[in-house]
Amino acid sequence: MADASLWTALADPHRRAIVALLLERPRPVGEIVQACGLSQPSTSKHLKVLREAGLVQVRQDAQRRVYALDPAPIAELDAWLDPYRRLWNTSLDRLGRRLDETSVGPEEPTTKD
Template structure:
């Protein structure tokens, strides 16, 4: 959780993550789209990778980076504990959703 926030606290890394919502991208593509230099892009991707936010899939010369769902799921769970701070009205519905998710998890 902490490593997730650390990784996302850097503006360019946050941009990378938001860009990767569209789907897997190459280092060069990321660098181009965001106006970053290649080395810094690789370095940021390294940090994101260490934090488990992205994973690589190498095809020939290129390396495709894409988002890993786990950290986002963790954030979701983490956020759940703050939900009662606001909007009490949806607690029951949220509970239902959480229950569904829990059952889903058990099946695996």
């Protein structure tokens, strides 16, 4: 099962926004601050939670810290969700078939003579 800290980290919308940014490419803290519209201290706190959950890695580049997404915890979460995804896909497929069976075709246009 996925680690509880992973769920906690992803529960916050600001942290999910940071993860989405890092999905595009690694970014220095300043870019993350600007893109998220948060203060630097608040962004740093969110990055710390993401780092402790194993979702991001940080490297020093001269005077800046550059954060990158670590795909391993996301893969673990994806693997854990897979049976549920299959359950939902099966249910949605059944619903789609049922709707196809009960749907009425398009109405024929009426003509006025």
